[in-house]
Amino acid sequence: MNELTIVVLPTGPLDTNCLVIHDGSRATVIDPGMGAAPLVRATVQELGLTVEQIVLTHGHIDHVRDLPELQQEYGVPTYMHHADLPWITREMLDAMGPLGEMHDTAHMDVPATPEPVAEGDVLTLAGVEFTAFHMPGHSPGCVMFRGADGTVLGGDVLFNGGIGRTDLPLSDPHAMLASLQRIPEIFTGTDTVYPGHGPSTTIARELQSNGFLQGIV
Numbered sequence: 001m002n003e004l005t006i007v008v009l010p011t012g013p014l015d016t017n018c019l020v021i022h023d024g025s026r027a028t029v030i031d032p033g034m035g036a037a038p039l040v041r042a043t044v045q046e047l048g049l050t051v052e053q054i055v056l057t058h059g060h061i062d063h064v065r066d067l068p069e070l071q072q073e074y075g076v077p078t079y080m081h082h083a084d085l086p087w088i089t090r091e092m093l094d095a096m097g098p099l100g101e102m103h104d105t106a107h108m109d110v111p112a113t114p115e116p117v118a119e120g121d122v123l124t125l126a127g128v129e130f131t132a133f134h135m136p137g138h139s140p141g142c143v144m145f146r147g148a149d150g151t152v153l154g155g156d157v158l159f160n161g162g163i164g165r166t167d168l169p170l171s172d173p174h175a176m177l178a179s180l181q182r183i184p185e186i187f188t189g190t191d192t193v194y195p196g197h198g199p200s201t202t203i204a205r206e207l208q209s210n211g212f213l214q215g216i217v
């Protein structure tokens with residue numbers, strides 16, 4: 001199995017983690033938020049990488065702001081659960097109010113429609129197979145991906161010491177509860193989670209100390 005390197009690039013006003021996952025030659029970009037494009041470009045050039053695809057854990061603006069620029073630059077497939085397609089329409093981008101102003105959506109192109117990702121789908125990231133788990137709640141199309149090497153792309157479902165908000169438009173607290181209850185079933189304690197915000201963690205650490213998980217898993 002290939003050994004992955006994960007470059008974490010915090011971006012934008014909400015410090016969203018854009019990830020560049022690579023094996024020294026092939027790379028996948030995860031969640032390119034505001035300001036991610038120049039950082040990804042510099043990383044790829046410095047390390048001599050070839051971008052193969054872009055993967056989105058969900059469609060919120062802080063995770064997709066620079067998606068159109070990278071789609072145009074690299075011309076590679078993009079993958080996202082289609083339940084979050086409403087978030088990347090012109091209508092939604094123009095109706096975000098202060099959050100849209102914060103991310104300058106008025107000057108953002110509408111992303112090209114991503115390829116669909118659904119529960120159980122497998123994507124190969126730099127030679128490692130990642131299985132998709134549909135984990136709605138924070139948004140309808142949230143997905144967590146688990147690599148065969150134990151790497152978990154947590155998105156905004158599970159954080160180091162926290163979970164994703166469920167008080168946003170299209171969020172669903174009941175769906176989030178059901179998603180969180182799946183965590184010990186689909187992940188192992190030694191799995192390393194790279195969340196959409198903040199530092200990495202492990203499943204074991206979160207099951208033991210994350211107060212949001214106590215009593216529900």
